[in-house]
Amino acid sequence: SDKKAGALNQAMPLVDSDLVLVMDADTEIGPLYVDTALDRLSKDATIGAVGGSFYAREETNTLQVIQGNEYARYVREISRRKNARANVLTGAGSIFRVSVLREVKKARESGRLPGTGVYSQNALTEDNELSLAIMTLGYKIVSPKACEIYTDAPSTMGELFKQRVRWRRGAMEDLKMYGFTKITAPYIMKM
Secondary structure, three states, rough: HHHHHHHHHHHHHOOOOOOOEEEEEOOOOOOHHHHHHHHHHOOOEEEEEOOOOEEEOOOOHHHHHHHHHHHHHHHHHHOHHHHEEOOOOOOOEEEEHHHHHHHHHHHHOOOOOOOOOOOOOOOOHHHHOOOHHHHHHHOOOEEEOOEHHHHHHHHHHHHHHHHHHHHHHHHHHHHHOOOOOOOOOOHHHOO
16 A cells, blocks of 8 residues: 555665665666766765666657657756756666665654655655655755666556656645745746
């Protein structure tokens, strides 16, 4: 009943390393992903996590081609930003500093952040909410272009509609939970 967030929260105490890669089962990482992410994390202690630059794994119908173009456009937008600062860490594949995830958990326990656990089980879009949590704690999130990930894009209008409604509703719920802050302001202004 706790879905992905609950499963990830159960696994987090078992992580015994400085970094952890969290990715969806329907995702493959590109050949430079890990090395690029490790390089960025080693050079900048203010980066809390490195997300992937995502692409559609298959474009077998027009709907997937359109989404593939949308994903590529987002990657270009992020890659043009200083240091590839991202809006959100993709749930499809991101590498986190374990110390930052533990800090998120402690901040939730003390009431500085909403929710419980590392991944808020109240959030419909746990990757978006965790991105807000990490940035609220003062860390940057980035998605370098070389951190390619390939994920399954919905192949029917019904699947796409369900996904996008969930994304939009989840983002709105997350913004409501966090309120108007310097972190949420750019997102609220786009709504």
